[in-house]
Amino acid sequence: MGRKRLQAILFGPQGCGKGTQGQLLSDRFGIPLFGSGDMFRAEIEANTPLGSLVKEYVARGMLAPDEVVNAIFKKRLKEIVSEKGFLLEGYPRNVDQAESLDRLVKINLAIHIKISDEEAVKRLMGRRQCVFCRSIFHIEEAPSALPGRCALCGHPLIKREDDREDIIRQRLVAYHFMTEPMAAYYRKQGVLLVVNGAQPIPFLFEELIRKMARLGFVA
Ligand SMILES: [Zn+2]
Numbered sequence: 194m195g196r197k198r199l200q201a202i203l204f205g206p207q208g209c210g211k212g213t214q215g216q217l218l219s220d221r222f223g224i225p226l227f228g229s230g231d232m233f234r235a236e237i238e239a240n241t242p243l244g245s246l247v248k249e250y251v252a253r254g255m256l257a258p259d260e261v262v263n264a265i266f267k268k269r270l271k272e273i274v275s276e277k278g279f280l281l282e283g284y285p286r287n288v289d290q291a292e293s294l295d296r297l298v299k300i301n302l303a304i305h306i307k308i309s310d311e312e313a314v315k316r317l318m319g320r321r322q323c324v325f326c327r328s329i330f331h332i333e334e335a336p337s338a339l340p341g342r343c344a345l346c347g348h349p350l351i352k353r354e355d356d357r358e359d360i361i362r363q364r365l366v367a368y369h370f371m372t373e374p375m376a377a378y379y380r381k382q383g384v385l386l387v388v389n390g391a392q393p394i395p396f397l398f399e400e401l402i403r404k405m406a407r408l409g410f411v412a
Contacts, residue, residue: 227280266293321337388400
């Protein structure tokens with residue numbers, strides 16, 4: 194009783210571990226985690242007009258415009274907002290989207306996972322993905338038990354096409370320009386929580402849980 198309902202978003206640069214932390218938080222708090230990718234996929238599979246718009250942008254390697262993304266989120270809000278709360282990852286991705294989200298539902302925790310560009314590059318360059326089950330390993334931090342192969346299903350591990358240094362750096366520039374200003378936006382609202390992403394997964398999770406507890410979010 195008296196437990197605060199979590200209505201949270203999670204953001205940080207690629208490679209900061211937000212997907213993993215999101216999953217851990219979702220399990221710990223028993224709340225659904227929604228990634229923007231899941232929302233897009235669901236919309237595309239449902240063959241809606243919004244879905245086909247997204248599909249066009251994705252096919253051209255572009256980000257869907259804010260209006261489209263906001264419209265999709267608004268439509269799926271009912272599925273997202275559960276009694277216990279929710280956790281969003283990948284949406285919002287800029288201040289305009291954050292403002293749109295605010296008009297629909299109040300965010301009471303914005304988790305910002307920070308890592309340096311150098312750390313992000315190092316992590317992404319060492320990433321290897323299973324061609325079959327898409328599990329992700331890291332040559333140093335989380336090596337597969339089977340050299341060169343997926344420890345879960347035995348299929349080969351490959352370096353993803355977009356895990357190239359020039360592409361990673363371009364994406365980091367875009368992140369600093371587009372997404373990072375959300376930190377100031379949420380700080381002004383008094384809901385920003387910053388954690389250090391440059392530490393092993395369990396330590397990062399520990400820091401997150403400890404800081405959340407101080408704010409009254411207890412699993
Ligand atoms: Zn696999």
